């Protein structure tokens with residue numbers, strides 16, 4: 030078995046790994062880096078790839094896949110729920126960045142038509158490979174992928190969260206004996222607070238804001254985080270009104286058709302059933318003046334209804350903004366978090382509302398990653414990817430010193446032979 034690193038090495042974004050055996054080649058993810066213009070993984074001819082296996086819907090894993098369907102011949106394997114969410118996100122990506130993209134809407138449709146939908150724990154046979162999709166706890170429909178060929182067992186963690194959330198069960202980490210692991214490293218050098226502590230602190234803060242007559246705005250990614258936050262409000266019987274806006278509503282509809290992928294389908298149903306769904310401007314203008322909570326994309330305030338809510342809510346000191354997602358450097362969300370400044374109509378404005386950040390991460394922290402590696406049998410070779418360079422390096426070092434594992438930090442273009 031041979032692995033070639035095409036992207037996602039010493040960076041977060043454009044994850045793509047090519048795996049080859051004597052019969053064929055499969056790709057694990059083919060994402061994009063959400064820069065302007067978007068950056069793609071290392072080039073590969075679509076006809077050189079037999080199949081693509083997609084771990085989860087996030088664009089840093091899925092955003093480049095339509096490229097392989099311009100002329101046909103390739104097949105995509107993924108969980109049905111992941112396919113629907115990826116389609117939603119790639120459609121949005123085409124709307125926002127279409128001018129820069131080397132594929133079009135029609136290629137996305139070919140991708141959807143050429144997809145074999147798999148279930149969690151199902152194994153599929155592709156050119157001498159056996160691929161099994163295991164719950165990764167990171168995003169609805171998200172999976173780690175176990176790839177076996179000629180008795181060599183390779184695990185690709187994808188993005189993984191062992192602790193899960195109010196929306197999702199934690200990852201399945203019973204991998205047995207492995208020969209190699211391609212592991213994410215996003216938070217490999219930091220520990221998260223226990224999820225329930227973060228949830229309680231967040232609910233207390235929301236109560237405080239609404240009870241002083243303020244509006245709490247929660248910018249949240251439309252797939253996953255927005256629904257998780259809605260579930261958290263229901264789980265703690267939050268006594269005030271909660272509204273949701275934007276593309277998150279489409280995700281609600283998709284998730285309601287896949288209850289088996291959720292930790293507590295009843296909690297999800299009740300949480301969506303009890304919130305106000307915002308569908309127009311008169312509703313938007315009213316809610317923003319009401320003491321209540323508003324959940325709306327985009328999570329980093331780069332677009333969507335969040336821009337309107339941010340401008341309105343930030344004007345008054347009794348209001349507050351709760352950041353519940355990772356804020357990429359140079360995004361409006363990061364600038365708000367660090368400097369309490371927001372750009373309104375092109376001008377920087379001091380934010381009067383209170384601004385808080387809550388660590389609702391959907392990636393395993395240091396402790397969960399090490400627990401996972403301790404449970405793995407055998408002595409797998411480890412490749413640390415999907416993290417800032419210093420995190421990937423430190424993680425590999427610690428895997429060596431603490432667990433005696435042969436861990437390396439690949440660069441884009443590196444190839445490795447597994448025997």
Ligand SMILES: [Zn+2]
Nearest residue numbers: 085087167188
């Ligand atoms: Zn992800």
Ligand SMILES: [Zn+2]
Nearest residue numbers: 087089090188
């Ligand atoms: Zn990712």
